[in-house]
Amino acid sequence: MTVFDDLYKDVIDYFGAEPDSLLVRFQRELSAGGRALDIGAGQGRNALFLARQGIAVDCVDPSEVAEEQVWPCVLGDDLPVRFFPQRFETFVPDVDYYSAVLVFGLMQELPRASIAALVERIEGWTRPGGLVLATAFTTADPGFEEVSRTWKEIGKNSFSDGAGFVRTFLEKNELRNMFGGWEALHYLEELGPEHSHGVGAPHRHGRVEGAFRKRPGAV
């Protein structure tokens, strides 16, 4: 069981039923064909949104509960989604490359070394013209001060609660710099919209969102 299994088992759409607004904004870019990869796909809100438009999506996520929730829906609707119940670190694609990679809300859950490995994997799994859509938490998050004071520091702006949760907060322009060789089609750092998870209290996050296109000639 992962920490997310605990969150997902009682709430079918813990992160909401709607796709992320960044994905909606760039959905036309993904309809050109090819296969998308949703890393940390969770309960499938983003992948299913694309699949319902006929876009093929591979999902990677270690949550067994998410797997049990996503698969019945996918099989019932005969959608072009494949779910790989594992961490991205051990995932080996059976396709040459992905035309788009989604990384929604994953980076804040990862220690620094895993974020670096994630960016490296994305570089290897894409070709020129490929698209990356990513969101993460920033140091402007209202929860940053308390987490940095009460959780154990495990890296730069990165903390562990000792019970399985990690929080890593990106600094200004950090996400842009991670994809420095890519063309930034869109980049926004802001206080995100108020929302809640299940019956939890409403709250907001310091959020960065970026859309990056791999440049011609890049490897």
Ligand SMILES: C[S@@+](CC[C@H](N)C(=O)[O-])C[C@H]1O[C@@H](n2cnc3c(N)ncnc32)[C@H](O)[C@@H]1O
């Ligand atoms: C905050 S949730 C976001 C879920 C989804 N992307 C969304 O926007 O609704 C983060 C997800 O990342 C998954 N995750 C955590 N570590 C992972 C890893 N190393 N590889 C792949 N997925 C991971 C968790 O299981 C969880 O479902």
